Amino acid sequence: MSETARIILDGKEYELPVIEGSEGEKAIDISKLRATTGYITLDSGFKNTGSTKSSITFLDGEQGILRYRGYPIEQLAENASFLEVAYLLIYSELPNQQQLDWFTNSITMHTLVHEDMRRFFEAFPNNAHPMGILSSMISSLSTYYPESQNPNRPFKDIELTIHRLIAKIPTLAAQAYKNNLGHPIMYPKNELSYTENFLYMMFGLPSSDYEVDPVIDDALNKLLILHADHEQNCSASTVRIVGSSQANLYSSISAGIAALWGPLHGGANQAVIEMLETIKNDGGDLTKWVDKAKDKTDSFRLMGFGHRVYKNFDPRAKIIKKAADDVLDKLGIDDPVLDIAKQLEEVALKDEYFVERGLYPNVDFYSGIIYRALGIPTEMFTVMFAIGRLPGWIAQWKEMTENGEPIGRPRQIYTGANNRDYVSVEKR
Numbered sequence: 304m305s306e307t308a309r310i311i312l313d314g315k316e317y318e319l320p321v322i323e324g325s326e327g328e329k330a331i332d333i334s335k336l337r338a339t340t341g342y343i344t345l346d347s348g349f350k351n352t353g354s355t356k357s358s359i360t361f362l363d364g365e366q367g368i369l370r371y372r373g374y375p376i377e378q379l380a381e382n383a384s385f386l387e388v389a390y391l392l393i394y395s396e397l398p399n400q401q402q403l404d405w406f407t408n409s410i411t412m413h414t415l416v417h418e419d420m421r422r423f424f425e426a427f428p429n430n431a432h433p434m435g436i437l438s439s440m441i442s443s444l445s446t447y448y449p450e451s452q453n454p455n456r457p458f459k460d461i462e463l464t465i466h467r468l469i470a471k472i473p474t475l476a477a478q479a480y481k482n483n484l485g486h487p488i489m490y491p492k493n494e495l496s497y498t499e500n501f502l503y504m505m506f507g508l509p510s511s512d513y514e515v516d517p518v519i520d521d522a523l524n525k526l527l528i529l530h531a532d533h534e535q536n537c538s539a540s541t542v543r544i545v546g547s548s549q550a551n552l553y554s555s556i557s558a559g560i561a562a563l564w565g566p567l568h569g570g571a572n573q574a575v576i577e578m579l580e581t582i583k584n585d586g587g588d589l590t591k592w593v594d595k596a597k598d599k600t601d602s603f604r605l606m607g608f609g610h611r612v613y614k615n616f617d618p619r620a621k622i623i624k625k626a627a628d629d630v631l632d633k634l635g636i637d638d639p640v641l642d643i644a645k646q647l648e649e650v651a652l653k654d655e656y657f658v659e660r661g662l663y664p665n666v667d668f669y670s671g672i673i674y675r676a677l678g679i680p681t682e683m684f685t686v687m688f689a690i691g692r693l694p695g696w697i698a699q700w701k702e703m704t705e706n707g708e709p710i711g712r713p714r715q716i717y718t719g720a721n722n723r724d725y726v727s728v729e730k731r
């Protein structure tokens with residue numbers, strides 16, 4: 304007999320089904336609870352609520368396990384290319400050579416963005432945050448492809464939108480950067496790989512040749528893979544919930560970019576470097592800053608520390624820390640901010656406050672140091688995260704659509720005023 308949970312409400316016992324995932328995770332299915340008992344469940348921030356069944360990414364926060372479609376993140380980061388991983392997330396299996404060639408070719412063929420969109424860039428102030436630009440530009444793409452607004456299109460059309468998104472996001476990101484600099488934009492080059500092309504569009508100049516450094520290319524590939532998906536996080540849930548209203552894929556992804564921007568989510572990578580620089584410029588007294596982070600009357604938090612699901616270590620941070628060392632070593636860069644980061648990690652990890660709460664460095668703690676070494680400006684860090692996360696958002700959206708999931712619409716417990724009569728303004 305399958306397992307059930309029993310709940311007693313108002314003296315009456317109800318049975319609720321228990322479901323189990325392929326890695327033994329268990330959930331109590333409360334979807335009929337309100338209909339049968341009149342009760343809802345309350346869980347602010349969805350800390351203990353499963354919003355869906357998903358076969359994309361498995362993570363075990365206690366053991367520090369992260370797998371995409373069953374493949375350990377360590378193996379993918381070491382051996383795969385970002386486009387291979389994107390294919391894996393979206394199409395469920397690793398591509399064979401023919402499938403990878405087809406996918407790569409299709410992405411390469413869609414890297415250009417409509418010339419008219421250049422005028423949008425011109426209208427942004429030159430200190431505009433690139434995440435604001437990226438989110439707007441991705442949403443604007445839907446206006447250039449109006450057919451994307453029909454939710455009942457055949458998969459072939461949706462696939463074209465998916466390929467366009469992956470192809471155009473590096474072009475738009477690089478254009479946002481060039482626009483901020485006031486430099487001419489660099490058009491994509493078809494003979495370059497996905498990561499090489501992005502680096503070329505970011506750092507190439509019409510007046511000189513640009514050769515991609517393989518160390519930088521390799522590090523970028525790794526970083527994108529490590530960020531490619533992370534199951535039901537804030538931005539992925541946003542993409543799913545926006546998509547559940549049958550809003551088009553461009554708009555759903557644009558909403559995901561906006562959700563990622565916040566410093567508690569993807570924006571942490573920018574916040575970490577800014578924090579480390581502040582600590583350095585303040586004289587490097589780490590105890591002072593750790594004490595500030597512990598002080599409940601102070602809003603300061605150690606950015607890059609803590610995670611909703613990882614309570615032992617973040618497997619991505621482990622890979623990135625080593626990659627940061629390798630990259631800096633290979634490029635011969637001595638970054639004092641890296642020293643501050645390492646010392647801060649050491650002080651925090653010995654501190655009872657951080658140990659008790661399971662607060663460890665997360666993926667964003669060291670990623671900014673690599674981005675800096677690659678020459679990527681601080682405000683672009685979260686854009687890099689967005690480029691990496693795009694295939695994950697797409698896979699989450701596709702799964703939600705294919706499963707025919709209902710519109711996302713949580714309930715609430717109302718705590719406001721009870722019924723009262725309107726009083727005209729003169730009498731108030």
Ligand code: CMC
Pocket residue numbers: 348533536566567568569571596597603604605606607608609610611612660662665666667
């Ligand atoms: N510095 C100081 N205290 C912290 C921190 C921190 N970075 N993170 C959590 N805490 C404390 C928090 O004050 C609370 O203490 P208490 O139990 O005494 O009230 C306890 O630890 C639990 O924190 P929480 O806010 O309830 O945990 P959460 O799961 O809601 O938040 C988090 C997770 C990532 C938002 C949070 O740890 C945080 O704000 N970290 C800093 C921002 C950051 O690095 N974000 C990037 C996350 S990784 C990239 C991604 O995938 O988004």
